Every structure is written in C-alpha cells, then in structure tokens.
Amino acid sequence: MGREGNGGGSALWALLATITIVVAACGGASTNGSGSTQTGSDIVIGDALAATGQDAKEGGLTKQGVQIWVDWVNNVEHGITVKGVKHKIQVLYEDDGSKPDQSATLDQKLITEDKAQFLLGPYGSSATATAAVIAEKNQIPMVEGEGAAAAIFNKGYQWTFGTISPASLYLKGVIDMASGLNPKPARVAVLSADDSFSLDVTKAVEQYAPQKGFDIVFDQKYPNGTTNLSGLVSQAKSANPDMVLNSGHLAEAVAINKAAKQLDMNAKLFAYTVGPSTPDFISSLGTDSNYVVDPSQWTPAVKYKPQFFYTVPEYVAAYKRLTHASDEPDYHVAGGTSAGLALQRAIENAGTTDPDKVRTALTKLSVTTFFGVIAFNGQGQNDKKPMVVEQIQNGKHVTVYPPDVANATLQYPAAPWAQR
Missing domain, CATH: 3.40.50.2300 (Response regulator)
Known part of the structure; x- marks a missing residue:
C-alpha cells in the first residue's frame, strides 16, 4: 500500500513494527490462558510523518518517540485497557515527503482505506494544519506533539489536540x-x-x-x-x-x-x-x-513526576535501549511520545474507542507525564506547558x-x- 515504516532510516523500526504490531483480531474480546485478562481487537492509529524531504530528520525523531510509546503499550502494558479488556495498538505510517498537502491526502487514505480509528499528527505546523482539516471532516480525534502554530488552533476545530507549548x-x-x-x-x-x-x-x-x-x-x-x-x-x-x-x-x-x-x-x-x-x-x-x-519543549533535566508511563530517567533508558543511541532523546522524540500518551489516557478515561467519546475525554484531560502536564484549552492547545x-x-x-x-x-x- 506504499506504507513507510522507517522514518528514522533504521532497520530497528521495521523490527519494532514486527514485534509490536499484532494482526487485529477478527472478533470481540478473548480470554488468555490464565483466564484473568481479556484481549480485544487492536486499536488502529494512522500517522503520516516525513521520512523524506526537508523534514525527514525531525519526522524520524518523532517516529522514534511514537515507537517508544508503542513498545511500552504492547510489550510492557500488553495493551490499552478499555473496561477491563486489553487492546494492543497498530500504528500505520505513511511518508508525507515533507509536503503539507500530502499529509492531508495520506491521512484521508489511512482513515478510508486502512480504517484508522485515530490519528497522530505529522511533523511541523504546516502539515499539522492540513491534517487537522481531515480530522475535522471525518470526526476522528488527532493528537499531535509537533505542531505549535496558532493557525492549527484558531479555526474552531474540535478534533485536533496539541501536547506542546504554543509557538508564541x-x-x-x-x-x-x-x-x-x-x-x-x-x-x-x-x-x-x-x-x-x-x-x-x-x-x-x-x-x-x-x-x-x-x-x-x-x-x-x-x-x-x-x-x-x-x-x-x-x-x-x-x-x-x-x-x-x-x-x-x-x-x-x-x-x-x-x-x-x-x-x-x-x-x-x-x-x-x-x-x-x-x-x-x-x-x-x-x-x-x-x-x-x-x-x-523538554529535556532530560526536567523533574516531572508522572502519573503513568516512564519516569524521565526510565524514558531516557528506554530510548537508548530501543535506538541503540548514545545521545539522550531530544524534544521531538519526547513530543512524539506525548501525543500517544494523551490519546491512550483519553481512551482509557472514555472507557471506549468511540471517537466522539474519546474526543470528549481529551477535552477534559489533565495528566502529568514525563513530558509535563498535558491539558487542553478550548482550542485544543496545551497552553500552560512551560x-x-x-x-x-x-x-x-x-x-x-x-x-x-x-x-x-x-x-x-x-x-x-x-x-x-
């Protein structure tokens, strides 16, 4: 289908995708061997990110952040819990080529053809602004951690939520x-x-x-x-x-x-x-x-006390383990992770994957993570984040x-x- 799997240019992410993406179950919930936990169908999430073009470096870092979240959900938590049922996640990636209009086209494809239930945002404000139009048109929640311009949030959209501080x-x-x-x-x-x-x-x-x-x-x-x-x-x-x-x-x-x-x-x-x-x-x-x-937006020196997910030192360690990097993660990586965390907590709070109820849960979200406090104003922006x-x-x-x-x-x- 032309789907791109390695925004960072590393075979690691293809391997992670194989490990963390489980083919969606055909039916409803099932019980594992222990009889203690039910597992349901995968939650499908679309993400059009730059893997080529002028934003490829930043897009690759964003994808690394998303994949840290995917690894944690699927391999540590064994899924997002919705009313006692564990749902693993599939993130379907497309390369927007660093072209904002292409982000919108690919997001529509992810929704229409690939049946994405939710969207994560692209890299950059221009691309995010076009993707927001698609989220609004299809009434699909999109959470993003890489677009900060006012143009994304001043049009009265109800379905786009940004975890990072405003550009101003x-x-x-x-x-x-x-x-x-x-x-x-x-x-x-x-x-x-x-x-x-x-x-x-x-x-x-x-x-x-x-x-x-x-x-x-x-x-x-x-x-x-x-x-x-x-x-x-x-x-x-x-x-x-x-x-x-x-x-x-x-x-x-x-x-x-x-x-x-x-x-x-x-x-x-x-x-x-x-x-x-x-x-x-x-x-x-x-x-x-x-x-x-x-x-x-974030450095490993921050001192937030998260309510769920990794602490800051644990996050740095997970990044190094999964990427084999010697450097610490930058804020683009952390921003990619933060978008996934906000979507996850909203789904859990809503107790359903119904898009309208998840959107409502996002409007009410207030949670402290390794990235800081994530809470959205009436325009969907995290304007209190330092x-x-x-x-x-x-x-x-x-x-x-x-x-x-x-x-x-x-x-x-x-x-x-x-x-x-």
Whole structure:
C-alpha cells in the first residue's frame, strides 16, 4: 500500500513494527490462558510523518518517540485497557515527503482505506494544519506533539489536540534569560523562515523583546527551507547585533551558523528555535555548534513526576535501549511520545474507542507525564506547558534555564569564532 515504516532510516523500526504490531483480531474480546485478562481487537492509529524531504530528520525523531510509546503499550502494558479488556495498538505510517498537502491526502487514505480509528499528527505546523482539516471532516480525534502554530488552533476545530507549548512561547524563555545577563545583549537581530510556525515565533519576539528592554536592530524573513543564507547573515552582521535569534528549522539553523562563522559575525549569544536540540545539528557542525542556545519543549533535566508511563530517567533508558543511541532523546522524540500518551489516557478515561467519546475525554484531560502536564484549552492547545532553554557545551546538550531545572551554567558570552 506504499506504507513507510522507517522514518528514522533504521532497520530497528521495521523490527519494532514486527514485534509490536499484532494482526487485529477478527472478533470481540478473548480470554488468555490464565483466564484473568481479556484481549480485544487492536486499536488502529494512522500517522503520516516525513521520512523524506526537508523534514525527514525531525519526522524520524518523532517516529522514534511514537515507537517508544508503542513498545511500552504492547510489550510492557500488553495493551490499552478499555473496561477491563486489553487492546494492543497498530500504528500505520505513511511518508508525507515533507509536503503539507500530502499529509492531508495520506491521512484521508489511512482513515478510508486502512480504517484508522485515530490519528497522530505529522511533523511541523504546516502539515499539522492540513491534517487537522481531515480530522475535522471525518470526526476522528488527532493528537499531535509537533505542531505549535496558532493557525492549527484558531479555526474552531474540535478534533485536533496539541501536547506542546504554543509557538508564541518558543523564544520567550531565551529572552527572559538574556534580560538578566551581564553585559545584556541589548541589540537583537531576528531572522525568520516564512512558514506559519516560524512567523508566529517571530511575531511574539517582536512584541516581547522591546518590553524586556531589547532593541531589534535587524528583522528579516527568508523562504522556508532556504539554505543559502549568507547574504542575509551578512546584512544582519552590518547591524552589529549582540544577540542573533533565528526562527526556523534544522537545515536553516545549520546554514545560518555556518554563515555566521564564515562571515565572522561574533554576537554574544546565538539562539535558534528548531535544530540545535537535534543530534544532527551537532554532527553537522562539530565544535562550531558549541555556545548555541535553543528553546526546548523538554529535556532530560526536567523533574516531572508522572502519573503513568516512564519516569524521565526510565524514558531516557528506554530510548537508548530501543535506538541503540548514545545521545539522550531530544524534544521531538519526547513530543512524539506525548501525543500517544494523551490519546491512550483519553481512551482509557472514555472507557471506549468511540471517537466522539474519546474526543470528549481529551477535552477534559489533565495528566502529568514525563513530558509535563498535558491539558487542553478550548482550542485544543496545551497552553500552560512551560518550556526550557538548553545550550550546546563541549558537544553536549545541557539545560541552562530556568534555574530550577538547570543542570549547567550558561556559557556567556559566546567565544569568538577564531578562538573556538
């Protein structure tokens, strides 16, 4: 059927799919050999995620997060419990090719042809906005952990729920942290991709930074996905900024950092939204990634006490066990897991897989997980969730803000390029 099974490019996920996806039972509940637990038909969930194109890296990380949840449900919990009956889950993946319109087409296919009962969201706000239309049209709950733009949630949709903080909060913590630095990086250059998420972030910066005493001396947009950004960085350098803020994605963040080095733009602080939290940012830039700051939905330094699922240390261990990675998971991975957890708890609370009753349960959901509190406002957004700030130091991610979760001190100002 053209279904894609390895968004991260690893044979591991194909193996996990074989292990964790059990062919749906034809009939109702059955009793296992012990006679103590009933098992029912599988719950089928559709997920169109980027496995190719410009968002393939982030899509692969999201899929890793979903698969950690699938492994836990099917192999640890032996299914989602609905009125005493255990239901394992099948997640059916499709590759949207990093094309938002394709996400919508594939989600409709997953519902119509593959009989998906629920949807998990794609990677990115633009794709999530198109997928939300399909969820609304078919009245199928979609829970997502990778789309934060207001455009997803300001249209009155009733069937889409996002577990992550709004885009408007992404750089707020960075600005709050910077306002207390000495010397204060008062002159700010803002670069932004022109997709809905990045523009939401930038709009919030334009409003909030002056309130905190910053002077925006450069503010320019570039086409989403552009990697030839030397000209724009050169213009920003001419404004002599103390702090460079970029609202974009992995490929653009790498390009801007490379251009900053090539042009010897020595700001005191470099902060980018999406990109630095991923392993690929460090592997692409090596030591040039040091000192870069980024906002994060989650890091392993957070101290939430979950009501179910893994604790934060257990989650990190599960990630390393399943991916054979040496690095810790980033927030894209955690966001993918969080969407599954929210859907699971809503199904359990509803006591049924009826989509309308599960939707109602999502509107009432309030649960603390390893990812933080998941609770949705009237628009379906998790607007009370705080963010943290991390920095790359000696090739590793450390959490530097806020103080109550920080496990390292911010290295500031950034060393000049010639001294790195």
